[in-house]
Amino acid sequence: MLKKLIASAAVVTLLTVPAFAAELLNVSYDPTRELYVEFNKAFAAKWKKDKGEDLTIKQSHGGSGKQARSVIDGLEADVVTLALAYDVNEIAKKDLIAKDWQSKLAQNSAPYTSTIVFLVRKGNPKGIKDWGDLIKGDVQVITPNPKTSGGARWNYLAAWEYAKRANGGSDEKAQEFVKTLLQHVPVLDTGARGSTVTFTERGQGDVLLAWENEAYLAVNELGADKYEIVTPSLSILAEPTVAVVDKVVDKKGTREVATAYLNYLYSPEGQEIAAKNYYRPRDEAVAEKYKGKFAKVELFTIDQAFGGWDKAQTTHFSDGGTFDKIYTK
Amino acid sequence: MTSLSVVRSRAAPKTVIPGFGITFGLTLAWLSLIVLIPLAGLFLKTFELTWDQFIGVVLSTRVLNALKISFGLSLVAAAINTVFGFAVVWALTRYEFPGRRIFDAIVDIPFALPTAVAGIALTTLYAPNGWLGAPLQAIGIKVAYTPLGILIAMIFIGLPFVVRTVQPVLIDLETELEEAAASLGANRWQVITKVVVPTLIPALLTGFALAFARAVGEYGSIIFIAGNLPNVSEIAPLLIIIRLEEFHYADATAIAVVMLVASFILLFIINGLQRWSEKRSAAF
16 A cells, blocks of 8 residues: 555656756845745746746845856856846856847846935934935945945946036046045945945944835834935936846756746736835836835936946946045045 | 784884875875865966066055055964963963863854854944944944954954964973972073973964964955955955956956965964974973
8 A cells, every 4th residue: 555655656756846847046136035035936826827837946145246256157047137237247248148138128138126225314313315415524324345236336326427417527526526425434345235234233324325125125124213215316227137047048948937937027916026125117007006115216327327337337346447546546 | 912012013004094105195185186276276367467467456555455454463463362362271271260161162162153153243242332342432442344343353263273272282281390490499480481481382383373374364254344445444355355246356366376475475484483493492
C-alpha cells in the first residue's frame, strides 16, 4: 500500500515538476522590496490562471550599482529592475542585454516613476519649502553618496537643474549651488536606506533627500507624528528601468514568462500595485485614481536636462567629474 | 617502555606529517589557490592601466587622503590596542576574580560578530543622540561621523588580536621568574622592564601587526560610523568600493595594490623588529 503510494507520488512528481514549474529571478534595488513582494504574488497567480504553470519568483535587492555588477559577474537574473538606466546600460555593454533594450518596452522601459522629495522633522522647524532653503544658515542635509547610490544621483541632478534654472541657465552657478549644498551634508551614507536610518534613527540633519516612495514608507513606518514630507517646486522624474536579461532567458528558456512578467507591470493591476507602494503609475486611469496620493510637482526628465544617463554620468559622477571636482578643491 | 622509545626513534620520521615533498606541495597548492592566485588577479587587472593612469589614480588628493586616514588611524588603533590589550591580558592571566572566564570569552566577541552589526551597534552608541554620544557631545566631543568614530571601530575589531597573541606567552611566563628577580634585589620597575616586557615584546609586536592589518582592511564596521566625507572621514576600502560602483575595476585594484604593498612593507618591518627582539631576549 505504502509502496504503491510512494511510487505513484514519485510518478506524479516526475510528471508535474519539470513540465509545470518555472522560476524567475528578479534582481532589483533596495526600496522596491515591498513593491515586488506584492507584485510577484499577483503575477504568479495570473500566470497559474493563464498557463496552468506554478511559478516561483525570487527577489534580490541591494544597491543598484552593486546589483548590476552581480549580474555582470554571473548572477543569473531573468529580469533586472534597477534604479536607473545607466546601470542597465552597463549590463548591456557586457552583451548580456540587447543594446536597444530601452526601446523594447513602453515609456523608456520605466513602467513606474518616482521623484525626489524632502523629508523633514514634524512642524518643519527650519521652514524648508524648496531647494533654495537647503543651503540657508545651519541647515543640515542628509543624502547618500552619488558615487555609491543610484538614488543619490537623482538627488544631485535635481538640485543641479533647480539651481541652473534659478540662475538663468548657468552651469557654473549650478555647480556652486551643489557645492554649497554638499557642504551642508554631515554624513554621506553609501545607500538610500542607510541615509534614511541616519536621519530617522540617529537624529542627524534637518532634511533628508529621498525617493518619494522611500519618504512615504518612512512616514508610514516611523510615524506621521515625527516626520512630514515637503515636495519642492521642481524635481526630477526618476525613471527606474526594467529589462529582460536576454542571454540568461535564452539559456534558461524563460523568455516568454520573463517578458510577460515585465509587461504585467504596465497592466492596470501592475500599475495599481505600484501606486499603492508610492510609485507614480504611468497608466492615466490608475494615475487619476491615485492622484490624491501624490503631491503636484513640476517634473523634468534626465533626457531633457542632461541629455541622458550616459552623458550625465560622465559629466557629473565619473572619475574627475563635477562631483570629484567639488570635493578635491 | 625503553624498547618502545628505541623503536620509535629509529623508525619514525622526524616530523609527524609524512614527507617534506608532499607537505610542501600541498602548502604551495593551497596557498596559491587561496591567496596567491586571487592576489595575482589583482595585479593583472591593475596592469590594464598605463603607468600614467596608475599614478593619476593613486596620487589623486582623495586617494592620498583616504590612504592617510586608513593607515594613520590603523597605526594609532593598533598602538592603543597593544597598550590596553596588554593590560587586559595581565588582568585575565594574573588575577583571579569573579566572572574572569566570562570576561575572557567577551574578548573574542569582535572576532565573531558580523562587522556590519558591530558598526551599527557602535554608531547607535556613539551617535550624537546615543547613550555615550550624547554626554560626549555635551562636553564638545563628536565621535560618530568623524575620524574619532573610525578610530573607535578600529580599536573594537583589533583588540582580540593583541589579547590572544600575548595571552599564551604570559601564561607560560612563570611568576617564579619574577619572584627570583625580586629576591635577587630587582625592584618592581626592573622586573617589568628587564624580565617581563622583553619576553613579551615579540608577542606584543605580533599582536600589534595583526590588529594593524585588520584595521587597514576593515570595511563593514567603519562605514556606518565614519560619515564617509571625502578627504575627511573616507577610508581607502570605501574608495575601492566606490571605484567598483563606477565600474572602474582597474582603478579599484590600483588602490588595492597600493594598500597591499604598503601593508606588506609595514608588516615586513614589524616582522623584522620581532625577530630582532627575539634574538635579543634569547641572548640574555
